[in-house]
Amino acid sequence: MSHRSLAARAITVGYDGRDVLRGASLDVPAGRRTAILGANGSGKTTLLRCLAGAVTPASGAVELDGEALRHTRSGLRAHRQEVQLVLQDPDDQLFSADVYRDVAYGPANLGLPAAEVRERVESALTLLGIDGLSRRPVHQLSYGERKRVATAGAVAMRPCVLLLDEPTAGLDPRAEVEMFDAVSRLESAHTTVVLSTHDVALALDWAHSVAVVVDGTVVQGDPVTVLSDAELLARARLHVPWPLALAAELAADGVLPPDVRPRNAAELRRALTAGRVQ
Numbered sequence: 590m591s592h593r594s595l596a597a598r599a600i601t602v603g604y605d606g607r608d609v610l611r612g613a614s615l616d617v618p619a620g621r622r623t624a625i626l627g628a629n630g631s632g633k634t635t636l637l638r639c640l641a642g643a644v645t646p647a648s649g650a651v652e653l654d655g656e657a658l659r660h661t662r663s664g665l666r667a668h669r670q671e672v673q674l675v676l677q678d679p680d681d682q683l684f685s686a687d688v689y690r691d692v693a694y695g696p697a698n699l700g701l702p703a704a705e706v707r708e709r710v711e712s713a714l715t716l717l718g719i720d721g722l723s724r725r726p727v728h729q730l731s732y733g734e735r736k737r738v739a740t741a742g743a744v745a746m747r748p749c750v751l752l753l754d755e756p757t758a759g760l761d762p763r764a765e766v767e768m769f770d771a772v773s774r775l776e777s778a779h780t781t782v783v784l785s786t787h788d789v790a791l792a793l794d795w796a797h798s799v800a801v802v803v804d805g806t807v808v809q810g811d812p813v814t815v816l817s818d819a820e821l822l823a824r825a826r827l828h829v830p831w832p833l834a835l836a837a838e839l840a841a842d843g844v845l846p847p848d849v850r851p852r853n854a855a856e857l858r859r860a861l862t863a864g865r866v867q
C-alpha cells in the first residue's frame with residue numbers, strides 16, 4: 590500500500606436535473622491531509638461520493654494518480670480497492686449481524702484467503718481501538734462504536750486513499766481524539782486521508798489543504814489563507830476559526846502583530862509569549 594494522489598477535475602453532478610456541483614475541482618496530493626468544509630446541502634458528500642466512484646459526474650473526471658476513473662464494472666472495482674469512503678451515518682454502511690463479519694465483508698469479497706481476511710479484520714479493529722467489540726451484534730452498539738466499526742470496514746480494504754464523511758460528528762471529545770489517533774496510524778501506514786467536517790478549528794489544525802464547497806464549486810488552498818477569508822466563509826455559512834479570530838482581535842488591541850496566524854492553541858500561546866509565531 591502506498592500514498593496515491595486523487596483529484597476531481599471540473600466535475601458537474603446533480604440529482605433529478607438539479608446540479609449540486611458545477612465544474613468543481615479538488616486536488617488531493619499523495620500523503621497530504623485534505624479537509625472539505627461547506628454548509629449543509631452544499632455538496633460535500635456528493636463530492637466524496639464522486640471521488641469514491643459511487644456517483645458518476647455528468648461531466649468532468651475523477652483521477653487517481655493522473656489516470657481518469659472509468660465508470661465501468663472493472664474500472665469501478667479497481668478504483669474501490671484503492672479508494673474507500675466511510676459514510677457519515679454508520680447505519681448506511683453496516684449490515685452484518687456482528688462486528689467481525691461486517692468488517693470481514695469487503696476483504697472476503699475480494700476473494701482473499703481466510704487467513705488474510707482474519708489478519709486484516711484484526712488489524713483494522715486494533716487500529717480503531719475496538720478489538721473488544723469483535724463478536725458483538727452491530728445493532729447493540731452505540732452510535733460512536735458503530736462509526737468506528739464502519740471505519741474499520743473501510744480500513745480492512747487497505748485503501749491508498751480513505752475518504753471520511755464527517756468522521757467526528759456525533760462523537761464525544763475523547764472519541765474524537767481517538768478517531769484522530771487512528772487517522773494518524775493510517776497515515777503512517779501510507780493511507781492518504783480526506784475528510785469532510787463542519788469544524789473549522791479542526792480543519793485549520795489538522796489539514797494541509799482546505800477545500801470549501803460553496804455555490805456549486807470548490808475553493809481550495811492552504812488552511813490559514815482559506816480560513817482567514819471571512820467573506821468566503823460567510824458565503825459558505827462558516828465562520829473564521831477561533832485561533833485566527835482571537836489573534837485578529839489581539840492584533841486590533843495591539844497585543845499581537847497583525848500578521849500572526851496561529852493554527853491552534855499552542856501556536857497562539859507561542860505567539861503571545863514570543864511576540865509572534867515562528
Ligand SMILES: Nc1ncnc2c1ncn2[C@@H]1O[C@H](COP(=O)(O)OP(=O)(O)OP(=O)(O)O)[C@@H](O)[C@H]1O
Nearest residue numbers: 604605609627628629630631632633634635636677
Ligand atoms: N440521492 C439524492 N437524490 C436527490 N438529491 C440528493 C441526493 N443526495 C443529495 N441530494 C441533494 O444534493 C444536495 C447536496 O447534498 P450533500 O449530501 O452532498 O450535501 P452535504 O454538503 O454533504 O450536506 P450536509 O452537511 O448536510 O451533510 C442537497 O440539496 C441534497 O438534498
